[in-house]
Amino acid sequence: MRSWIHSAPSPDLILTNALLLNIALILLGWNRLKALNSELETRRRSEEEARKLADLDHLTGCYNRRSFTAALGHLLTDGVGNERALAAIALDLDNFKQVNDLNGHQAGDEVLRSTAARILKLLPEGALLARLGGDEFVCVVPYHPQVPDRIDQLATRIIEQVASPVLHEGSAVDVTMSVGIASSIQIEDTNLGELSAQRLMHKADIAMYHAKKQGKNRFYWFEMPMENELRFRNELEAGIRRGIALGEFKPYYEQQVDLESGQLVGFEMLARWESPELGLVGPDIFIPIAEEIGVIGELSERLIAQAFEDAKEWDSEISLSVNISPVQMRDPWFAQKLLKLLVKHRFPANRLDIEITESCLHENIGMVRSMITSLRNQGVQVSLDDFGTGYSSLSQLRSLPFDRLKIDRSFISELKESDNRGKLVDAIISMGDGLKLPITAEGVENEAVLEALKGMGKLKGQGYHYGRPEPADKVIERLAAQDRLAKTSLENVTEVDFKAADEKRGGGKKAG
Structure with a gap:
């Protein structure tokens, strides 16, 4: 600067160019760093959204089968004991195919979204809800093993709420729900992670199908004779085909x-x-x-x-x-x-x-x-x-x-x-x-x-x-x-x- 105002001799040209080049490189590097940070943030958000989509059902926003099984496995491993048990509640809409056939698939989607929202509103803190596919849902609810009536009351309220008509394009769509319940105390080993979760969900499914067989629009707790009956039914099916x-x-x-x-x-x-x-x-x-x-x-x-x-x-x-x-x-x-x-x-x-x-x-x-x-x-x-x-x-x-x-x-x-x-x-x-x-x-x-x-x-x-x-x-x-x-x-x-x-x-x- 002194050289530019003629009060000092000119600086060394090589040093001046080197200084200017370093400044340019610093500015270029800073811009590149900002661009990389922005790209990483975009990728992080995309990956987070992808994980979210992979873990949640796209229609109802509930957990999907994969993520729910993993979450239930962790809960079984870490969160059960003499003072705390988990109830797996399998829920399935009755005659849902008729809803799609008579009212269209858009009405069916609206019924599924409404059903999920109604169930979520009733679930207590710490409970999880998943849509396993089609019209089948499952939730897990913590409860005290000495107070199973709490789960009975919850199942009753869910059945009553789901039975309320769903409005779609000015028409009321009526559905009912069959519910099956299984408790973690019915699982011999709860420390097997996802394997224990699958066993618990399977027992809840058996109880739910028993509810359907008994007339639908009701709930049953899992009992061992139900599993024996289902096993016999599967043997009959195989025997009929073979016969x-x-x-x-x-x-x-x-x-x-x-x-x-x-x-x-x-x-x-x-x-x-x-x-x-x-x-x-x-x-x-x-x-x-x-x-x-x-x-x-x-x-x-x-x-x-x-x-x-x-x-x-x-x-x-x-x-x-x-x-x-x-x-x-x-x-x-x-x-x-x-x-x-x-x-x-x-x-x-x-x-x-x-x-x-x-x-x-x-x-x-x-x-x-x-x-x-x-x-x-x-x-x-x-x-x-x-x-x-x-x-x-x-x-x-x-x-x-x-x-x-x-x-x-x-x-x-x-x-x-x-x-x-x-x-x-x-x-x-x-x-x-x-x-x-x-x-x-x-x-x-x-x-x-x-x-x-x-x-x-x-x-x-x-x-x-x-x-x-x-x-x-x-x-x-x-x-x-x-x-x-x-x-x-x-x-x-x-x-x-x-x-x-x-x-x-x-x-x-x-x-x-």
Whole structure:
């Protein structure tokens, strides 16, 4: 500076340039440091957001399965003892699929968000809530082992709050919730981190599924018999799948008798499971499970095919009745599949009677009407089974082309015990006469019931009074003793026979 004001000699040029260069480098380095700090802060925020997204459910803001399992593992390792326990509460919305189907997925998302918010509002300090996926939630709540009532009260409040309608675009969406609870004191070793957490969540899940089985919209604490029942259920599922593949399911036959003449007029095919491990298993055990796991169609078709082969050895005047599951009636191709089986096994359609229950009429009556019409046009008889236990109306009976009504055994078996039952059965028979629908009475268990029915009109009956359901070989022995076996072979039956049977009963249309 003194040199610039001419009061001193000029500085060394090299030193001056070096000084200026150092200053420039310092400024450049400072700017670079600021840029690096900004970049690191941005990356830190991004990583924090990524961790947050990885740990939280994007729809509800709750923990997700991975992060909740880890957090519960830490709580079990560090936070339980004689004075403090943890309750895992599994929560699952009932029939949530219907919410999406009827109202759309946006309404379903709104229900999930509202459910999470309502649960969070009720949870005490120190509790955690996670959405495990779909409509399934789980929370963990600390409590004193000597005061489990606190968890009961919390579960009750959660069920009540969730049951309040959720408003979406001006419409109220109603849902209920099933709840299962398991306590950390039911875990043998709580020091296994995530493994202990998974075991506790699994027990809560078992209790929740038990609540659903008991009617939904309620809660249950986990108990050991529930786990044994679930293990048995899983074994049954595996056994059913294996049994279908190995042909362990067999058709049994129950006699159908004309009450007036006492003559055998038909058999109803009933499924039995001849299990090597469990012995002879009734349909009340395996049919509901087969329906739930989606194998009822395959199981039924195999049994029907075998029944066709068995019935071809009977007298041609003896009919074959087959029960059809409501699940099968949801298949729009069911009628075509059945007619294909008839043709494949060369079984006359006019000897077949399909029995459907009243519950089928309320799921999709249009499709049911189309199926019934298709089957009847080919000569198949169609009966309404378990009449009196459902909600079918007179208008449905008039509009749907049924061939027969079957009165449920619950009315028939108590016929002599209650005058009201007798009047009700008599009213059903009178209604059948008015609609020109013949009647079959199920559950004829003794001579007293038989005599009561004989005085009510011309009926068919079936029940243990005539004998227990029998396998095919016993049926052959019975029919041989009565000289009721087929006189001629049915091996030459062709599709022409189906048309002839159709013309005989007045039909003329082909199946749709």
